[in-house]
Amino acid sequence: MAEFDDTEFSQGELELEDRASLRRVAGLSTELDDVTEVEYRKLRLERVVLVGVWTEGTAAQSEASLEELARLAETAGSQVLDGLVQRRSRPDSATYIGSGKVRELADVVNATGADTVICDGELSPGQLRQLEAKVKVKVIDRTALILDIFAQHARSREGKAQVELAQLQYLIPRLRGWGESLSRQAGGRAGGANGGVGLRGPGETKLETDRRRINKRVAKLRREIASMDIIRETKRGRRVANEVPSVAIVGYTNAGKSSLLNAITGAGVLVEDALFATLDPTTRRSVTPDGNAYTLTDTVGFVRHLPHQLVDAFRSTLDEAADADLLLHVVDGSAPAPEEQVRAVRDVLGDIGRRRSEPLPPELIVINKADTADELTLARLRHLLPDAIVVSARQGTGVQALIEELAARLPRPEVIVDVLVPYDRGELVARAHADGEVLAEEHTPEGTRLRARVHPDLAAALQAYVTDGSAI
Template sequence: MDPVDRVLAAADARADSRALFGGSALALQGQAAASGIDGDQLDLEERQALRRVGGLSTELADVTEVEYRQLRLENVVLIGIYAQGGLEDAENSLRELAALSETAGAVVLDGLLQRRTHPDPSTFLGKGKAQELRDAVAALGADTVVADTELAPSQRRALEDVVGVKVIDRTAVILDIFSQHAKSREGKAQVELAQLEYLLPRLRGWGESMSRQAGGQVGSGVGMGSRGPGETKIELDRRRIHTRMSRLRKQIKGFAPGREANRANRSRHAVPSVAIAGYTNAGKSSLLNRITRAGALVENALFATLDTAVRRTETADGRSYTLVDTVGFVRNLPHELVEAFRSTLEEVERADVIIHVLDASHPDPASQLATVRDVIGELGARDIPEILVFNKSDLVGDDDVLALRGLEPEAVFVSARTGAGIDELLARISDLIPRPDIRVELLVPYEHGEVIAALHERGTVVSTSYEETGTRIVALVMPEQAGSLRDYQVVPA
């Protein structure tokens, strides 16, 4: 049986995440045992083997449909590494990468993990395992390999040279999803900037790309000859990217005054802000729609929401506030995206309350919780009151709910689909958003009825009476609102 047949036979026999590329590892183990070197190395096979992660394949069973999809989709194999004791976390991460790849429009053929303490500085997996990966890619008919980490440019090039197909990393997949889903001008500019920052150190030149362009006027056939060595094609590309990045930064900076004006308007009218933050695909937009009937895009895909949506609603006692739907987080979120989308994440920084949404049905909610709280901490928003919400509670059983209660005893369990738990969440929001606490007594002329309406909308009216010159009203208001009411205040006798 040749090495490829042995790979596929092992995969069929051990679909429950056992060793995939066992041939060479078994041979090494046998040699060591026969010679007595290093004693009994019972875990040598496991230490050196790549593992198949079950349940990742999204290839269709209908061959005709597969062939149709292959015309427009990439067929990918996922790879990753894990240290001792980190197999479960690595499998969850690889399944998340499979969901990311699907969202980007790929067909996942297989997922492979290798146990090793550190990535190989040259080919990520090591030379021998990279060659075995090449055989598996050829057997599966894959045209792309996706690594579950951010590869150094040299690692990507070296692995491509061995495997013979395109190699990308987790960051490239996320950037591709963002480029597909961004709709607003600001969102598109932010994504393009992040893509260029990622691309710049990864430019690769071949043949004519490395040759010099003519300097001076020689390119147009004028002059005696070159006025200098000119630029290589790759240097020209780098310069153009730098120029484009500079323009994009200015463009994104130009959007800031509009955002500030909107926030200032909400602040001037004393409207509290509640930001919905959380892991991608946790159901944030569904929750926004359930509370406000906003009609925001909802899709069972990662990063369906990239552009901030702001909707206005009110508490049961009539106090207005805004709900802000923000971009979701993901583990190992590329640094370029954190920086590029900082303007979007400002809504989290400046919120009065954060609704932190988690997927109750996810196999590892604790890691999602830690990931989002790390990003919230980076934004400097750790001190903002937080309501932890386990969404999709209709998909979990009572035992799972008890386990999640142990993780976060104060969490609210809701289902945006069925509406369960929404009333409890609204009550918690009502308790946490700022309440009007400055008492004012006003005499408002009858022709200024808009002032009375604003008090009813954004304050708490204590008493109302009518006099010859206007409406006498006692109310509780926010500090921002009190300053605009000075002209109507009743001066004590």
């Protein structure tokens, strides 16, 4: 009789196994056909050459940006063959890197056998066309690459809709056709006074038809996401009504946010050493050491130059962070330049705050991956971020200290009550323990004498049992 493996896997482990089983294979076609049937969206992402423009900062910062682009390309399933950096005051308006560097890039592409060039920036439609015409292979930019990664990793219905919306918003100004040969219908009216053979216009071209179809799809996606927002707002409103404090985990991509969520709550969400492993927010309930409940939400990671289409499409997800009572800002202590990652995350959060015209929640910095970080880097971060807590989510080092600091920073119930609750109203005592902070408790023949810090709604329910000489 066959033996069955009864090993239990967490949801995160199952997702990781599923993702690993769908890797792109070098040498095989991985064209991504878009529903619009437009030639441009057929991306080949197997053998790539990277190119960047160094306009500001140091040479090390420019190289770090290109290294991050290489990690993004590898996350998308590419094999990075080479990388070039051009020093310019600003990108060339025609070809992004200038005519001289274009010839060098074409030579590198021919020598390596690359099928794609990835540029470390967002290119205009004109720059894409000019660069492709000169290097003779497909050219994509950083934004298209990030959108492709998001499309691969989105799991939920909401996540997939948000990514598709961002992709279509990016695609609309970059649609390409082949001129009037793709006309779908004749313009003018046959035999009319203003038209005739040789005088009628081409009518609606294939390009215009695609643009109209995409705009209709964008409108439909916006309606679907708006309906999903209602569900999210309902859940969030229920937590607010129950006065449950919320903590949002934010940070640079691959900083270890999901690992930290697992370490604190045992959530078992997907953990992978890859950029943008988490796209769908995960909320888990936890309890502080003194018994107060709160929620912890893992959000999508940020990156330098995060495409504005994604910020717009993931608005509801990012609002989870803006509506929290506390931001847990996770920093990768083992990264080459963690200070720049902190700056990039704060830039995105600042954009969200300005859009909402509301102040952001207070921030608690957590320096993660202390087990692999350089001691000199940790010392520098401790100096720059004196209130930060250093942890290793993988090994559990410092996690208990973080939980205690979380408990100290969470909002506390603001109303102190001194009541004598009859034994037949034990549910009120239970609510005081679950949602409030019990300062003193005594069981008497008449009932439970309770002194507690509670929220206003529970204080109102306890009003009838206030003891003499005390006030709510």
